Amino acid sequence: MKLNHIILPILLLFCWMTNVSAQENEAIVDLKTYLEAQNIAAEGTDYGLYYTFTEKGTGRKPKVGDYLALNFKGKLLDGKVFQESDPTDPFVFQVGYRQVIKGWDLGIRAFPLGSKGTIYIPSNLAYGKRGAGQDVPPNSALQFEVEVLKILSEQEYDAYMEALERKEQAAYEAGIEAQFRTDKKLIQEYTLSNKLRTKRTASGLSYLITKEGKGAKAKAGDELAVTYEGILLDGKPFDATKAKETYKFLLGKRKVIKGWDEGLTHFSEGSEGILLIPSKLAYGPRAIYEENVAIPANSVLIFKIKVEKIKRGEEG
Numbered sequence: 001m002k003l004n005h006i007i008l009p010i011l012l013l014f015c016w017m018t019n020v021s022a023q024e025n026e027a028i029v030d031l032k033t034y035l036e037a038q039n040i041a042a043e044g045t046d047y048g049l050y051y052t053f054t055e056k057g058t059g060r061k062p063k064v065g066d067y068l069a070l071n072f073k074g075k076l077l078d079g080k081v082f083q084e085s086d087p088t089d090p091f092v093f094q095v096g097y098r099q100v101i102k103g104w105d106l107g108i109r110a111f112p113l114g115s116k117g118t119i120y121i122p123s124n125l126a127y128g129k130r131g132a133g134q135d136v137p138p139n140s141a142l143q144f145e146v147e148v149l150k151i152l153s154e155q156e157y158d159a160y161m162e163a164l165e166r167k168e169q170a171a172y173e174a175g176i177e178a179q180f181r182t183d184k185k186l187i188q189e190y191t192l193s194n195k196l197r198t199k200r201t202a203s204g205l206s207y208l209i210t211k212e213g214k215g216a217k218a219k220a221g222d223e224l225a226v227t228y229e230g231i232l233l234d235g236k237p238f239d240a241t242k243a244k245e246t247y248k249f250l251l252g253k254r255k256v257i258k259g260w261d262e263g264l265t266h267f268s269e270g271s272e273g274i275l276l277i278p279s280k281l282a283y284g285p286r287a288i289y290e291e292n293v294a295i296p297a298n299s300v301l302i303f304k305i306k307v308e309k310i311k312r313g314e315e316g
Helices: 002-018 022-037 102-110 154-193 258-266
Strands: 050-055 067-076 081-084 091-094 116-121 142-152 206-211 214-217 223-232 237-240 247-250 272-277 288-290 293-295 301-311
Touching (some): 022 050, 022 116, 102 116, 142 154, 237 293, 258 272
Antiparallel strands (some): 067 081, 067 091, 223 301, 272 301, 288 293
């Protein structure tokens, strides 16, 4: 009995590796036929994968648990590219943890560190009969051009990802600041062309009080009831309160965009005016498309607004 318990799992593993359905066999044969027709001398595997080297590395081969950094280009057999990595930002994944398609996970283990080459993957080890969106049709065999750049330990992977996050954050912030300079210029041009005598704050927000209200100006913690109309720089409206309705919120509590939280501190009850808000104080690079609201990414927002009521909060 003990011997049988040992042999059975091995037999099941062997069957999983060698017995495939008729559809899978067909996929494997199609790929082999393609390679022969193209005179591609590829090495085969028990899984029906094939691969070639344009440059074979001298490092060790990847194993399960390794983190790989590599460049890749995924193509259909007709040469159409459906996905590729950015050469300046290598793709990183952990081998053997189903983070990529099965054929790639298995095939990459034949590539020593420093290798360049192509993995040919039958459809049953790729996206199968489902395909992948509009780019990969059902039952498509794939080819991946790969370059294995690094094999990382868990500690090296953590350090790599932390450095990558710092780099991405710096790039994001640089993009925001570049857009901010553009937004300030656009706001200035808008105010000049519309003859608006606005005031600009240190944050880049511009505002104009067209009708003074009564009492103290709004402060963080106050509940405001406002009516408003929001438009883009080209004059296209994107949102507004409905007739006889107000929008209520707590000021300074991140219930609204930053431009409102700051700008409405210049308004008292009954005040009417205009807020011209740079994108970094609005929705930034995020586009907003929901219900009847359509705001493109990096949009300067203009609000014609009236503070109908202020209910003083504890902080007020």
